[in-house]
Amino acid sequence: MLFDMDGVIVDSERYWAEYEEERILPAAEVSGLDPGEITGMNYKEIAAYLTENYDAAVGADELQGIYEECAAELYTERAELMDGFRDLCGTLRDRGVRTAIVTSSPPEWIEMVRERFDLTGFDAVVSAEEVEGPGKPEPHIYRHAAEAVGVDPADCVAVEDSTNGVASATAAGTTCIGYRGGSDRTLDLSAADVVVDGPQELRAELLAR
Missing domain, CATH: 1.10.150 (DNA polymerase; domain 1)
Structure with a gap:
């Protein structure tokens, strides 16, 4: 994931x-x-x-x-953490699902978030700045992330909230869930395999998979 x-x-x-x-x-x-x-x-x-x-x-x-x-x-x-995110990640890990953070943000910004919200236990943390090649919307970061968690891109599910992010994930061959968390609801997420509204719909979609 x-x-x-x-x-x-x-x-x-x-x-x-x-x-x-x-x-x-x-x-x-x-x-x-x-x-x-x-x-x-x-x-x-x-x-x-x-x-x-x-x-x-x-x-x-x-x-x-x-x-x-x-x-x-x-x-x-x-910034605030997604409602229920820790519990969601815990449930996924209990089911044997590998998890990763895959972001355009640099490592320093990722660490601010992880330290503030005590986010641990991920199988990989991937910043675009550590990946050779262009960032989102190109597919390089998601291909790299799939390799980092040891799973074929076709067997990965990405969660993205932006047009560029969805384009990156789908170009890499992953299943992509478009997430509308309440920020810019005008962004085009139509290229995603499915679009969900908010944390509860996201949890239901992920656990159903």
Whole structure:
């Protein structure tokens, strides 16, 4: 079972949307951006994307620094854990299911979340920054995660909340559950095998499998 972190394990995407609207995009003097274009991408790739495609007023390095400042506040103070996530992971492990975190976030941000919410017991923790090749929406990170847990991608189930994340998981050949946790409900998750609303529907779907 391969869980995306932002917007799935923690409800951080709504805060990222706030930071991007109020701090990051104004600093870059970027307008006309559809948030779905960058949701699910690694922040360094977002910085490069804004610089290359929207003629950002500041460089990629400065944008990365703003993202890092926002992340420290978001993950240590604001984001909350998905309701019932620890119990869900415990039930999956009791059934012999291997679990992994698979995220575009860098290792430092993952550790903030794991330390704050005492998240342990995963068979793998995969950051896009530790994977050779491009991040989401390309399939590399999910192929790497499947190898890390020792399961063929076709036998893995990924949980993703973004268009880019769903594209990555499906391109890797995994079954993908699109998760709407209450942040941006306009994102196109139609490429997922099934879409669920909230933690209870997700738990029911996963345990049924």
